[in-house]
Amino acid sequence: MGVPYVPVVGLIGTDLLKRRDDMVIAIDPFDGKTKTVVAKALRPDVALFHVQTADRHGNVSCGYDAEVVMLAEASKHVIVTAERIVDRLTEKDAKGTFIPGIHVDAVVHAPFGAHPAGSVGLYAPDKVHMREYVVASKDDESFAAYLQKYVHGVTSHQQYVEQFVPLEWRDPVRAVGT
Numbered sequence: 622m623g624v625p626y627v628p629v630v631g632l633i634g635t636d637l638l639k640r641r642d643d644m645v646i647a648i649d650p651f652d653g654k655t656k657t658v659v660a661k662a663l664r665p666d667v668a669l670f671h672v673q674t675a676d677r678h679g680n681v682s683c684g685y686d687a688e689v690v691m692l693a694e695a696s697k698h699v700i701v702t703a704e705r706i707v708d709r710l711t712e713k714d715a716k717g718t719f720i721p722g723i724h725v726d727a728v729v730h731a732p733f734g735a736h737p738a739g740s741v742g743l744y745a746p747d748k749v750h751m752r753e754y755v756v757a758s759k760d761d762e763s764f765a766a767y768l769q770k771y772v773h774g775v776t777s778h779q780q781y782v783e784q785f786v787p788l789e790w791r792d793p794v795r796a797v798g799t
Contacts, residue, residue, distance in 0.1 A: 622691075625662055632658040668696035671734045673743065674710060675703035679722030682715035684741045693724040702731035704740055731778055733786045744790050 629644065633656060638644055643663075649655040670692070672683035681701050683689060693699045701720075706728065712719040733740075737750035757767035775781045782791070 622662070622695075626659045627662060629658045629660045663695060665692075665696045667698045667700060668692050669700045669702070671702045671704075671731065671740075673704045673716070673740055674707055675701055675705075675725075675728045676707050676710040676722070677728065678709070679725030679728055680710040681720040681722075681725060681728075682710055682717060683720070684717035689718060690720055690724075693720050698726045699724055700727045700729065701725050702729045702734040704732055704734065704743055706730050733782050733790070734778070736782075736786050747787070750785065 632638060632644065633646065638646065638658065643661040644658055646656050647659045649657055670683075670689060672681050674682040679701070681703070710719075712721075733744070736744070737747040737754065739746040754767065757763040771781070771785065775784065
């Protein structure tokens, strides 16, 4: 939005402000007495998110709320991974939120790029994998082993898909509603 900070509702009285140095309590400049929390505006160097459809021009269709548009607009660079790449995508073709290519620096074709989470209408979350993630995240040693297996232990996205995405999900006829 081009502003240095934004007001945030609902944080007064929480301990979040003790843990974050990018949020402070300020006095409302209009009434001079109401306390409100303000958060420093974020300007990420890179935003990376996965979508269902994109075209080679960077136009994106995703099922996310409009906040993803703000993330794309705020970031210096935007990389999008997509389930499928189409020849041309327009706002009227989009299912869900549309992000114009002017905000996107790179598009990468990455089928099953949302795994182990799901992609609406294409595949459901992988419940077995998600349970493994939850168990692994309980301590540093288990999580390091998880990262080694699923992140550092593969050399490409294709290898990840072949090793960890259930084979029946990769069959386009049976994948929807898995």
